[in-house]
Amino acid sequence: MEQLNIKAFGMLVEKLPASEFQFAYYQNTRELLHALKREYPQLESQNFSLAINQQLVQENTALNGNEEIALLPPFSGG
8 A cells, every 4th residue: 555755844743653654645635634634633723734745735736646745834934
């Protein structure tokens, strides 16, 4: 079974098993986010962005299983 490589940053690391971990493959980001929040309910209350191969995504995006998925906390400006 294919696995996705997930990397978490900032305060999200505290909500997950590790800063980098393997997660089941899903066909798109909507399904992936739903599954992540089901597996790690503490993510429900977190505000974060999703990046695929270092590109922020704002809408549902297809996945092929070779991507690097990053969970990014809100950016603080200055």
